[in-house]
Each structure stands twice: as structure tokens, then as C-alpha cells.
Amino acid sequence: MRKPIIVGNWKMNKTMKETKEFMEAVDAAAASENATYGIGAPYTALSTAVAGAKNLIVAAENCHFEDTGAFTGEVSVPMLQEIGVTHCIIGHSERRTMFGDTDETVNKKAKRLIEAGITPILCIGETEAQYDAGDSEKVIRDQLTGSLADMCPKCVGNMVIAYEPIWAIGTGKSASVEIAENCCRIVRDQVRVMYGDDAAENVRVQYGGSVKPNNIQEYMAQPDIDGALIGGASLKADSFIEIIEKTK
Numbered sequence: 001m002r003k004p005i006i007v008g009n010w011k012m013n014k015t016m017k018e019t020k021e022f023m024e025a026v027d028a029a030a031a032s033e034n035a036t037y038g039i040g041a042p043y044t045a046l047s048t049a050v051a052g053a054k055n056l057i058v059a060a061e062n063c064h065f066e067d068t069g070a071f072t073g074e075v076s077v078p079m080l081q082e083i084g085v086t087h088c089i090i091g092h093s094e095r096r097t098m099f100g101d102t103d104e105t106v107n108k109k110a111k112r113l114i115e116a117g118i119t120p121i122l123c124i125g126e127t128e129a130q131y132d133a134g135d136s137e138k139v140i141r142d143q144l145t146g147s148l149a150d151m152c153p154k155c156v157g158n159m160v161i162a163y164e165p166i167w168a169i170g171t172g173k174s175a176s177v178e179i180a181e182n183c184c185r186i187v188r189d190q191v192r193v194m195y196g197d198d199a200a201e202n203v204r205v206q207y208g209g210s211v212k213p214n215n216i217q218e219y220m221a222q223p224d225i226d227g228a229l230i231g232g233a234s235l236k237a238d239s240f241i242e243i244i245e246k247t248k
């Protein structure tokens with residue numbers, strides 16, 4: 001049985017002060033045997049988030065795959081390990097489109113994180129043009145083929161994969177439950193094709209894109225959706241608490 005995992009992705013939001021306030025308001029509500037709740041925070045807020053998290057898990061939003069070196073502005077996996085984060089979002093579409101992340105670099109990041117015992121939350125998803133052209137399935141399978149190349153089946157089974165159609169991110173235009181379920185099922189099937197039944201049954205697949213308190217339950221009721229990656233609705237304590245209470 002896969003344990004659901006619901007994670008807020010704060011993106012470039014929240015100072016340390018705001019992070020402390022959020023943790024004080026939300027962490028107690030996240031105590032649950034049945035599901036895992038967490039937040040992805042900017043690098044500067046991670047220590048504060050970890051300090052305030054008794055129940056929430058804390059994710060970084062990116063990492064570099066090299067441990068040290070001349071990579072101005074980057075943060076390595078050992079640096080994240082030292083802070084105590086347990087998860088790290090990689091390959092978010094905003095990083096792929098604005099900061100040059102590719103399936104190849106995302107694959108290197110995933111491998112380095114797993115080696116360090118940090119769970120990758122790998123994001124994939126098609127653009128609106130690809131969706132309109134009927135290419136969603138091909139894009140999903142191709143991104144996974146590259147991003148999950150040459151890994152061990154057990155490692156992939158322990159990962160989280162977030163299917164986030166780009167046309168649904170921050171638009172308020174969430175994917176229908178049918179589309180979200182179908183694409184998350186394709187994600188699981190591609191894991192099966194690449195790494196077999198155990199990996200496919202264990203990997204947790206999230207849907208992301210305009211998830212809100214009023215639609216979270218219908219997504220979570222789908223057999224292949226094991227969680228959500230939530231942007232806007234994770235920023236306010238009361239809306240994130242509402243999401244937690246509706247999925248406990």
C-alpha cells in the first residue's frame with residue numbers, strides 16, 4: 001500500500017520569518033499516520049523550515065549534481081544533507097524552461113540525491129501545445145526514459161514522481177480528474193516498462209497543477225494518484241491546513 005504524499009512547492013516565496021510563522025501555524029496539523037505532508041522551500045528558508053518541522057517533511061526545490069566546484073550560485077547535495085532536508089524537487093518545469101534543466105541533468109541529480117539518502121521528487125509534464133497535439137503520453141514516456149535512465153529498480157520505487165501538465169500550473173485551469181489519472185497511470189506504466197512491477201507498484205505518483213482545497217479529494221480518490229505537488233494553495237497556512245484536513 002502506497003502512503004500518500006502531499007507537498008507544497010513554495011517556489012521563490014517566503015522569507016525566514018514567514019517560514020517560521022508558517023511552520024508554527026501548520027506543523028501540528030500535519031501529524032498523520034496515513035499520509036505524509038511537507039513543503040518545498042527556497043534554499044535560504046530550509047534551515048528554518050527543518051527547525052520548525054516535527055511532522056512536515058522539508059524538501060529543497062533544486063540541487064546541483066556535483067558535490068563541489070566552480071558553479072556560482074548553485075547548491076550541492078551534501079550541503080542539503082547537512083541542513084537535514086529529506087526530499088528534493090528536481091526537474092520542475094519552471095527550471096526546465098527558465099534555467100536549462102534537461103532530462104540528462106535531472107537524471108544526474110536524481111542519482112546523486114539517492115546516493116545521499118534524499119528522496120527525489122521528479123517533475124515531468126507536457127506543454128499546452130504538446131497536449132493540444134495529442135502528444136502527452138509520448139512526452140511523459142520520453143521524459144521518464146531520460147530522467148530515470150540507468151537507475152536501480154528499488155531506487156526508482158522509492159522515488160516520488162510528480163506529473164504536472166505545464167498548462168495547469170498557476171493557471172487555475174487544473175487538469176480534469178480523468179486526464180490527471182490517465183497521465184499518472186502512464187507514469188506508473190512507464191516505470192513498469194523500465195524497472196518492473198515492484199518499482200511501479202511502490203513509486204508514488206503525484207498530480208500537480210492548480211490543486212486547491214476544493215479539488216484535492218477528487219484527485220486523491222484516483223487509483224494511480226498518490227499525492228499532490230501544490231504551488232499557490234500551499235503558501236497560505238489556512239489553505240494548506242484545509243488540504244491536510246481533507247486528506248488525512
Ligand SMILES: O=C(CO)COP(=O)(O)O
Pocket residue numbers: 009092164168169170171172208209210211229230231232233
Ligand atoms: O508548479 C506547481 C507545483 O510544483 C503547481 O503550481 P500551482 O498549484 O500554483 O498551479
